[in-house]
Amino acid sequence: MHGYVGEHKLLAAVDCIIFGFDGWNLKLLLVQRNMDPERNKWSLMGGFIKPSETPENAANRVLEQLTGLKNVYMEQFHVFGKPDRDPVERTLSITYYALIDINQYKEQILQNQRAEWFLLTEIPALIFDHNEMVNLAKRKLRYKAALHPILFQLLPEKFTIPQLQALYEGVYNTNFDDRNFSRKLLSTGLLLKLPEKDKLSSKKGAFYYRLDQTNYTKNFEKFLNLVPNPDKFF
Amino acid sequence: MHGYVGEHKLLAAVDCIIFGFDGWNLKLLLVQRNMDPERNKWSLMGGFIKPSETPENAANRVLEQLTGLKNVYMEQFHVFGKPDRDPVERTLSITYYALIDINQYKEQILQNQRAEWFLLTEIPALIFDHNEMVNLAKRKLRYKAALHPILFQLLPEKFTIPQLQALYEGVYNTNFDDRNFSRKLLSTGLLLKLPEKDKLSSKKGAFYYRLDQTNYTKNFEKFLNLVPNPDKFF
Numbered sequence: 382m383h384g385y386v387g388e389h390k391l392l393a394a395v396d397c398i399i400f401g402f403d404g405w406n407l408k409l410l411l412v413q414r415n416m417d418p419e420r421n422k423w424s425l426m427g428g429f430i431k432p433s434e435t436p437e438n439a440a441n442r443v444l445e446q447l448t449g450l451k452n453v454y455m456e457q458f459h460v461f462g463k464p465d466r467d468p469v470e471r472t473l474s475i476t477y478y479a480l481i482d483i484n485q486y487k488e489q490i491l492q493n494q495r496a497e498w499f500l501l502t503e504i505p506a507l508i509f510d511h512n513e514m515v516n517l518a519k520r521k522l523r524y525k526a527a528l529h530p531i532l533f534q535l536l537p538e539k540f541t542i543p544q545l546q547a548l549y550e551g552v553y554n555t556n557f558d559d560r561n562f563s564r565k566l567l568s569t570g571l572l573l574k575l576p577e578k579d580k581l582s583s584k585k586g587a588f589y590y591r592l593d594q595t596n597y598t599k600n601f602e603k604f605l606n607l608v609p610n611p612d613k614f615f
Numbered sequence: 616m617h618g619y620v621g622e623h624k625l626l627a628a629v630d631c632i633i634f635g636f637d638g639w640n641l642k643l644l645l646v647q648r649n650m651d652p653e654r655n656k657w658s659l660m661g662g663f664i665k666p667s668e669t670p671e672n673a674a675n676r677v678l679e680q681l682t683g684l685k686n687v688y689m690e691q692f693h694v695f696g697k698p699d700r701d702p703v704e705r706t707l708s709i710t711y712y713a714l715i716d717i718n719q720y721k722e723q724i725l726q727n728q729r730a731e732w733f734l735l736t737e738i739p740a741l742i743f744d745h746n747e748m749v750n751l752a753k754r755k756l757r758y759k760a761a762l763h764p765i766l767f768q769l770l771p772e773k774f775t776i777p778q779l780q781a782l783y784e785g786v787y788n789t790n791f792d793d794r795n796f797s798r799k800l801l802s803t804g805l806l807l808k809l810p811e812k813d814k815l816s817s818k819k820g821a822f823y824y825r826l827d828q829t830n831y832t833k834n835f836e837k838f839l840n841l842v843p844n845p846d847k848f849f
Contacts, residue, residue: 384704388663390624393696393707429622432705436696460694460709462627462670470618471666473627473707475694528762 392472395440396427396511397455398518399448401483401498402535404544407551408483408498409515411507412447415495418469419508425515426496427474440477448496450486455479459517466510474510478518482535501551519552526552527608530571533592541579541587542566553608565607626706629674630661630745631689632752633682635717635732636769638778641785642717642732643749645741646681649729652703653742659749660730661708674711682730684720689713693751700744708744712752716769735785753786760786761842764805767826775813775821776800787842799841 399410414424428443430436436457444450455477462473483498499505504515526532532548542563550556566572573593578586633644648658662677664670670691678684689711696707717732733739738749760766766782776797784790800806807827812820 385626385663385706388626389666390626391664392619392622392624393627429619430625430696432623433698435698436694436707457693459691460670462664462709464667464669472619473670473709475696475707 392467392470393430393436394427394472394474395430395436395443396425396461396474396476396514397440397444398425398458398476398478398515399444399450399453399481400478400501400518400522401481401486402532402548402551403483403498404537404540405547407501407548409501409504410448411497411499411505412493413495413497414508422508423499423505424508425476425511429472430475436475437477440475448486448493450481453479453481453486458521459514461510461514463510468509474514476514476518478521480522480531480535482537484537502554523552530569530592533571536592539575539577539589539591541582541589543582543587545590549608562607569607626701626704627664627670628661628701628706628708629664629670629677630659630695630708630710630748631674631678632659632692632710632712632749633678633684633687633715634712634735634752634756635715635720636766636782636785637717637732638771638774639781641735641782643735643738644682645731645733645739646727647729647731648742656742657733657739658742659710659745663706664709670709671711674709682720682727684715687713687715687720692755693748695744695748697744702743708748710748710752712755714756714765714769716771718771736788757786764803764826767805770826773809773811773823773825775816775823777816777821779824783842796841803841 401408401410410426411423412426414420414422426443426447428439428446430439434442437455440455444453444455456479458476458478460473460475464471466472466474501519504512506512507515526549532552533545535548536545545566546557546559546562549562571593572590575589575591577589579589580586635642635644644660645657646660648654648656660677660681662673662680664673668676671689674689678687678689690713692710692712694707694709698705700706700708735753738746740746741749760783766786767779769782770779779800780791780793780796783796805827806824809823809825811823813823814820
């Protein structure tokens with residue numbers, strides 16, 4: 382076979398949008414670029430797809446090379462394909478996103494001097510169309526978090542209701558009414574109360590909970606009420 | 616600038632997964648391939664991305680060239696990127712999907728002798744990984760249809776409840792209990808009953824309804840109960 386003669390060839394890259402939660406704040410993992418153009422500017426973690434790789438392989442390799450992070454579940458997100466998005470040469474970018482518990486990976490990530498967690502509210506100007514990528518991924522995260530208990534998986538094994546609320550407030554960049562939020566949350570049947578309290582964060586203390594996966598399917602519909610009017614966020 | 620030296624260049628194509636509803640049946644639009652390899656086999660509608668095009672531009676051009684369909688709302692879906700998915704040359708495929716009301720576009724599509732609607736339950740063997748694309752898109756459609764009233768937009772301006780139920784049954788490849796479905800549907804507040812009846816489809820006749828967009832936001836949560844246990848479908 383001779384190939385498809387005369388068709389337009391281009392480069393394909395992957396870019397990884399890694400959100401993390403440290404127990405109280407939602408953050409984004411960025412890296413300082415060490416190549417031209419835009420050397421030393423902040424960037425998502427990315428790289429070109431190699432001949433033997435699927436896009437998924439490339440995303441995992443890039444993330445591991447740049448941060449030491451292995452076996453992170455990433456989901457394929459959106460393709461960014463404006464012809465001039467990379468000023469050097471036409472490059473399609475296939476983006477991936479992940480949600481991780483920062484404390485679980487702290488040591489590994491710190492191995493790379495150029496990688497850093499930024500608060501979602503303090504993201505700097507990024508190279509190319511990376512800010513657009515991050516903004517679209519934030520919308521996607523809001524959408525998914527309103528319809529599935531995915532955020533629970535960002536928490537440590539035991540957590541308090543104020544912590545979970547802080548996470549939802551970070552994702553939606555808003556404040557939820559404390560009493561409503563905690564009432565709806567407990568009515569999902571997804572949480573098991575533990576006997577211990579966290580006494581560091583408030584005078585009264587807050588009970589720890591853990592996720593109860595056994596009721597997941599049965600309680601799917603109740604969960605859907607947790608974020609009021611989800612459609613206004615996406 | 617000299618380009619990124621030594622990086623792997625590849626072809627990028629788009630493939631369009633077009634679902635349609637004809638009033639009673641859910642179908643998929645396919646085209647008989649007129650190039651090698653796999654000439655004359657059935658295929659999704661696709662083509663290579665050109666230098667000046669975004670992937671979205673390419674998807675719209677391909678769809679219009681092959682079917683005459685213009686201004687169809689397509690959503691970017693998944694990238695298929697196994698290195699050997701096209702036996703001729705490495706080609707990434709960015710897929711798009713759309714949902715259309717077949718009757719609204721009947722004339723246009725029939726202009727192309729090679730294009731044809733297939734029942735979702737009777738899809739033939741397709742080229743390359745196109746069956747995999749269709750299967751993944753069916754899952755996505757189920758997911759979206761359980762969480763948003765998108766299927767209502769596939770219906771003619773006035774429709775009966777049995778028609779809407781046939782559509783949901785086609786998407787989920789299952790039967791819903793008639794009384795439960797119609798009770799949940801009416802409780803969404805999304806439908807306005809019209810004075811006329813459809814007397815062709817049954818002896819008793821079925822009232823026509825139309826969509827009432829004004830209640831959409833208010834009734835979002837009620838809609839979410841329409842498909843029981845949506846998680847079992849995806």
